[in-house]
Amino acid sequence: MKILVTVKRVIDYNVKARVKADNSDVDLANTKMALNPFCEIAVEEAIRLKESGAATEVIVVSIGPKACQEQIRTSLALGADRGIQIETDSMPESLNVAKLLAKVVEAEQPGLIIMGKQAIDSDNNQTGQMLGALLDMPQGTFASKVALVGDKVHVTREVDGGLQTVALNMPAIVTTDLRLNEPRYASLPNIMKAKRKPLAVQTPADLGIELKNHTKLLKVEAPTERQAGIKVNSIEELIEKLQNEAKVI
Amino acid sequence: MAILIIAEHDNAVLKAATLNTITAASQMGEECHLLVAGKSCRVVAEQGALVNGVSKVLLTDNEAYEYQLAENMSKLVTELAPNYSHVVSAATTTGKNFMPRVAALLDVAQISDIIKVESSNIFQRPIYAGNAIATVESLDAIKVITVRGTAFDAASASDVSAPIESLDIVNDAQISEFVSEEVAVSERPELTAAKVIISGGRGMGNGENFTLLESVADKLGAAVGASRAAVDAGFVPNDMQVGQTGKIVAPDLYIAVGISGAIQHLAGMKDSKIIVAINKDEDAPIFQVADYGLVADLFDVLPELTDKL
Numbered sequence: 001m002k003i004l005v006t007v008k009r010v011i012d013y014n015v016k017a018r019v020k021a022d023n024s025d026v027d028l029a030n031t032k033m034a035l036n037p038f039c040e041i042a043v044e045e046a047i048r049l050k051e052s053g054a055a056t057e058v059i060v061v062s063i064g065p066k067a068c069q070e071q072i073r074t075s076l077a078l079g080a081d082r083g084i085q086i087e088t089d090s091m092p093e094s095l096n097v098a099k100l101l102a103k104v105v106e107a108e109q110p111g112l113i114i115m116g117k118q119a120i121d122s123d124n125n126q127t128g129q130m131l132g133a134l135l136d137m138p139q140g141t142f143a144s145k146v147a148l149v150g151d152k153v154h155v156t157r158e159v160d161g162g163l164q165t166v167a168l169n170m171p172a173i174v175t176t177d178l179r180l181n182e183p184r185y186a187s188l189p190n191i192m193k194a195k196r197k198p199l200a201v202q203t204p205a206d207l208g209i210e211l212k213n214h215t216k217l218l219k220v221e222a223p224t225e226r227q228a229g230i231k232v233n234s235i236e237e238l239i240e241k242l243q244n245e246a247k248v249i
Numbered sequence: 250m251a252i253l254i255i256a257e258h259d260n261a262v263l264k265a266a267t268l269n270t271i272t273a274a275s276q277m278g279e280e281c282h283l284l285v286a287g288k289s290c291r292v293v294a295e296q297g298a299l300v301n302g303v304s305k306v307l308l309t310d311n312e313a314y315e316y317q318l319a320e321n322m323s324k325l326v327t328e329l330a331p332n333y334s335h336v337v338s339a340a341t342t343t344g345k346n347f348m349p350r351v352a353a354l355l356d357v358a359q360i361s362d363i364i365k366v367e368s369s370n371i372f373q374r375p376i377y378a379g380n381a382i383a384t385v386e387s388l389d390a391i392k393v394i395t396v397r398g399t400a401f402d403a404a405s406a407s408d409v410s411a412p413i414e415s416l417d418i419v420n421d422a423q424i425s426e427f428v429s430e431e432v433a434v435s436e437r438p439e440l441t442a443a444k445v446i447i448s449g450g451r452g453m454g455n456g457e458n459f460t461l462l463e464s465v466a467d468k469l470g471a472a473v474g475a476s477r478a479a480v481d482a483g484f485v486p487n488d489m490q491v492g493q494t495g496k497i498v499a500p501d502l503y504i505a506v507g508i509s510g511a512i513q514h515l516a517g518m519k520d521s522k523i524i525v526a527i528n529k530d531e532d533a534p535i536f537q538v539a540d541y542g543l544v545a546d547l548f549d550v551l552p553e554l555t556d557k558l
Contacts (some may be wrong), residue, residue: 011377011521013512013513014512015379016380016512017376017377017378017381018380019381022275026376026377026380026381028481031328032316043415057481058367068341078297093313093358093490094349095352095353095356095358095359096422098353100485108340109467113381114332117267117494118494119472120377120378120493121375121376122376122495123346123362123375123376123378124359124361125349125361125362126334126349126352126359127349127454128347128349129319129346129347129348129349129350129353130349130350130353130438132319132350132353133323133349133350133351133352133353134318134353136422137424138320138422138424138425139319139320139346139350139425141319141345141346142342142345142346144487154428157342158342158487159342159343159488160341160342160343160441160487160488160496161428161432161433161488162430162431162432162433163430163431163432164316164425164427164429164430164431165424165427165428165429166351166425166426166428167381167425167428168319168424168425169366169424169425177487177494178477178481178494179480179481179487201320201360212364214357214358214387214388214389215358215360215386215387215388215389216385216386217383217384217385218371218384218385218386219383220376220381220382220383220384221382222380222382222383223379223382223385224464225374225521226519226537228525228536228537228539228542229524229539229540229541229542230539230540230541231536231542231543232541232542232543233533233543234543234545235550235553236557238525238541238543238554239554239557239558241541242502242523242541244527246502246522246523246540247443247543248501248502249471249502249524249558
């Protein structure tokens with residue numbers, strides 16, 4: 001069984017995003033970029049399935065400008081076998097991403113597709129579900145455990161009230177939650193080896209997809225800043241402030 | 250055209266998040282219909298019919314919808330959607346699960362987790378863990394939207410019951426099935442709806458020490474939350490996590506104990522009315538957003554706080 005993993009290049013999670021002065025978008029010039037943390041977990045899960053003998057090949061796909069090859073190479077260094085970049089000028093909307101991925105899935109025929117549950121830049125939490133709809137495949141979103149049971153995959157999902165387990169026919173889509181696993185680090189020899197692993201570049205036109213905008217970004221603003229308040233010296237003072245000044249207890 | 254709201258429920262009780270969603274939906278247009286899909290869930294439809302702003306309840310009662318599996322729900326909603334200008338649900342794990350499938354089946358975008366309705370096609374939503382607010386215009390004929398509950402008031406109760414219409418639409422995709430669930434049991438208020446929340450982080454040291462927070466929570470009628478560090482360390486279950494990847498809360502009072510205040514945690518709680526931080530590190534970033542900060546060892550002050558309340 002092949003596993004397809006999708007990865008996205010995003011702002012490093014430790015960096016605080018800054019809004020551009022003209023309010024057109026977030027300023028990413030000279031900002032540290034990295035593999036989206038949820039995608040990193042997806043790569044790790046796929047590699048573990050390969051190590052357990054359940055999967056034969058791990059293919060990693062990223063969509064975006066040339067720079068996203070860096071994140072594909074990172075994934076190859078972690079243990080993925082080969083990469084596919086779909087080159088676009090900017091990051092397309094989720095639905096376009098899902099349509100591009102659907103074409104890759106049709107060509108590669110993976111048994112399992114593992115994706116992050118959300119990208120930490122757009123915070124959309126959509127692409128995996130959209131891909132599921134386009135391919136009429138079942139989905140196990142927000143996964144904290146993935147187990148192959150017979151010809152099905154059992155996915156334990158993190159839901160509001162606790163955990164829920166679903167059984168999905170394969171091929172299926174899994175989107176990862178943070179607690180699925182602890183991603184490994186790439187060793188230097190593996191980073192060197194990753195440079196020689198195959199990486200194919202395709203365009204949306206190659207896949208027969210025309211990108212269409214469904215939304216228009218009108219403006220991006222900084223949120224209203226909260227001001228730091230005061231420091232109190234004791235619990236008595238704190239309770240007094242909460243009762244008389246803030247009136248919340 | 251009317252607006253379709255998908256009710257969140259457990260086949261017995263309409264979840265509070267739906268009430269906030271109804272308020273948001275009412276700002277998008279005049280007429281709101283509430284879809285209750287589940288199994289033996291007429292009681293939920295009756296609750297929904299008594300909410301202000303709901304002019305009609307659509308009820309689909311079938312085994313296929315018992316656990317609101319995304320594969321089945323999305324087909325049902327997609328079938329109804331062409332009669333509506335907007336399809337709206339709460340941005341809970343249930344809504345986040347099936348709504349993007351609805352959008353893709355309709356070939357439209359989804360606008361996730363909105364915090365403000367500017368007009369029937371312009372919405373605000375946070376991006377980059379809440380560090381920026383995007384204003385987005387939808388260019389699609391049908392707008393598929395999920396709503397951040399804490400950004401809207403709950404719709405009130407009405408004296409008049411809206412009509413309930415039963416629909417006989419069965420969509421069983423038969424590609425997924427429910428296996429089991431583990432529901433965390435708590436007598437405290439639900440995290441996303443609580444007026445007061447007290448949360449613990451890595452500084453709590455271990456799971457047993459969370460009883461210190463529970464004692465305070467009992468006095469205040471508060472819910473107990475946690476940072477990701479506390480969840481990852483195994484102190485408490487994940488459904489208590491507040492943050493970008495956990496629950497988004499905005500209570501009247503949020504007390505952060507032993508939480509440093511990483512970007513991802515702040516994303517989940519910085520819209521709280523009053524924030525109190527208790528931390529022994531006076532440089533912890535949490536103090537930059539706290540209205541009241543106390544630099545102290547939590548093990549000294551928590552018992553004291555319980556005593557004095």
